[in-house]
Amino acid sequence: MAKELVSNQVYLGSAHAVPPGQGRCYVVGPLEIAVFRQRDGKIFAMENLCPHRQGPLSEGLFGDGKVICPLHGHKFDCDTGKGSEATECVRTFAVDESDGHLMLTLNEHNA
């Protein structure tokens, strides 16, 4: 019965802690991560801070895999992290749901 260390995995708790169609901010060590739950059930995770003026993306309007920063309306693709402004991009992360639980993988990913 060997045990494996999987240190880049983070358990975020119940998926239902993220209201449908909204985001929520999780603090993981030094990182603030915004997790979004689309109304169709799809989950996204990305850096919480907007590169423009550090607006909290988790408080933004969200839908169709995109989030709009609440401070100045900059838009980001939650899959790729690509921003509406050519020079702006945020890191995105893999997040999985099983049995209503959210598991985040801290390696950056580009879907």
Added chain:
Amino acid sequence: MAGARVVEEILKRAPDQFEITMFGAEPYGNYNRILLSNVLNGSQSATDIFMNPLSWYRENNIRLHAGVRAMLIDRERKVVVGSALKRDALAYSVDAPTDPSSNVIEEPYDNVIIATGSRPFVPPMEGFGGAGTFLFRTIDDCSRIADYARNNRKAAVIGGGLLGLEAARGLLTHGVEVTVLEAGPQLMGVQLDPEAGDMLRKTIEGMGIKVLCGTITTKIARADGQITHLEFKDGSTLETDMVVVSTGIRPITEIATASGLNVNRGIVCDDQMHTSDSDIYSLGECVEHRGQLYGLVDPIWEQANVLADVITGVKPDAAYFGSKLGTKLKVMGVELASMGETKPAGSDDEVVVYREPSKGLYKKLIVRGGHIAGAILLGDIEAAGTLMQMFFTGAKAPARRADLLFGSPTGVALLKASDLPDNAQICNCNGISKATIVDAIQNKSCLSVSKVGACTKAGLGCGSCKSLVAQLLEHYVGEVGYDPTEHYYVPGVPLEKSQLVKEIRNRGIKSVSEVFAQLAGGQEDPSSKVGLASLLKTLWPEEYEDERDARFINDRVHANIQKDGTFSVVPRIYAGVTSADELMRIAQVAVKYKVPMVKLTGGQRIDLLGIKKHDLPNVWRELGMPSGHAYTKAFRTCKSCVGTDFCRYGVGDSIELAQKIERRFQGVESPHKMKLATAGCPRNCSEAYVKDLGAVAIEGGKWEIYIGGAAGGSVRKGDILVTVDSHDGVLLYMGRFMQYYREHGKYLERTYGFVERVGIETLRQILVEDSLGICARLDADIQKAVDAYIDPWDEAEVPAYPAQFSGPELSYALEVAESNG
């Protein structure tokens, strides 16, 4: 310079048609003197005005005789004869010495273009030249003058034109006493009328510069080689240490005279830029066209275009009809623009003048047949950009002439760039036409003013045309993309507002997600959510299914998000009337939650700034006051003056009315925020005239209801909807207007835009005369919205959904995952 420009134009049209040879008296790349004043007034940088480098001549296969002056055109033998000048000869000087060791150069020709330009004019006086006397023509001149001024006390500038004044202003900064000497009766006699000239003189004198008009200098007197004083024609004298002469320019015409061409003040040219010999053309400052000499750049560009069209045969009948002249001058500390004529030509000319001597303001317009024939702006040149554009394009002047001088009161642009013809010149500094700018917008994807500038140079001169470029962008970017979404109520649902309302009503759609599902092919759009939520709540005040993800963060947590992610809390203070108890509770909350800033708002309330999201429910509970809705697109506040309770002028109880208004309409959503006020008399202390809705008490127990006022980024006095004789009347009509605005306003359209768009007359017909028979329905629907009110801050007790007020959640990387056994 004019020569190089015309060659460029010719090469553009017909790169291989001509074998080109150029004579240039200057030994190496010279400055573009025509634009020097643009450099001095800051509209172009020095690097922009250097002429084409030698490599340009090589690349275009042009043979250049540099340092060689063309002396004669032998029209019999069809050759141009040139002589090399001595190495350090002053190229533009009449008697520049030739180099005796060089042979005469002869070049055969089919056509000749004379672009010899001009030389500075020094009026006849004894003693000019030598130490302490200067011309003011080049960047080098500027530094030599400055060097000399440092060691001297007094300077005289001869010439009260633009450059003379510029020189005087420059000298002042070097700490010398400056006197400007003008031979004519006024300063800037070419561009200004006597009154403006006099006012300018006062402005200049106010800067510490002495001005003597009608003064003709006859002698620069010296002792031991040093200048001591000037002697004038009238016998008077002026002590000075140095003299700067800036008295204009004269065309250089020797070659034309020597070759037997027709020369008057300049080389005489026809509308095709032919001289009196049709094989020989001329352009630039050496030319006299229809009796007019030009020293500014725009006319010379126009001449270059016509000449190139004609000589290449691209447009053999192209014609130059003369140029309108307009200049915007910036002598430091003096704002001045002048265009066209300075005085009326006949009694039919309309002259509009505004003068405010104490402020040095003078504005004059000459209107002829509804078009601007001339204008002078002194002291405030805000209006110059629009005026010049109208002047140059011959656009019809607006009926309210005052708008031309002061801008329109509504801030609506007087001149629509989109209405101008394609060949209208938008950028007068760099000669860029509307067609060129539109091409950059449409075909080169330049979607910002700066990108258009980078691509076309438009707006990179004085910058006064930037607003026109912006107008063109606004106009054409929409067209380019043929973006139908422009007319949609929200971008993500392909329906205009009226169609959308119909679909929602017919299908009975009660939630934002259902709108996406049924009307947008199941495609969500985050930027459409908020607008849809607002609309649904208006359409179904009681039955609307409130999905919180469709709300902006402010409306999820009933507070206004700040730049640092904290929130501001504004409790409702009805009509701005509070109590000691409320103030104490506010103070206690501020202390307990370490509120970083407590601020009185413009709406007669108190703002607690810097509250953390998770503290919001406790803050509200401890305040014990309802939400002021200072975070949402809804009825915000109704402020009030003290009305009749204490004020000795009040004629109506504005406080009680404002309280009734706030209690009735609090929380009513609308396309954009609604800020209200009531005033107890027309003195308007509470600014009711400039509110979205305002009620103003007048004598006789009556109230005037104003709608569509604004005092934010746009300022507009509201229009009177109706006058009523009771508080209830105010509530009735205000509610009726609100409901109509809720139903017909575009999302994020403020009432001032809405009232202007629909028109106050139409609104009166509908809301007062009941021309559509909908007033009873509107009244009933606003009542429903009023009845649906719940204080959103009640959610402090029962959150609408889990985690509504939660801050960031702490999580930790898993140390150990499941076994794999």
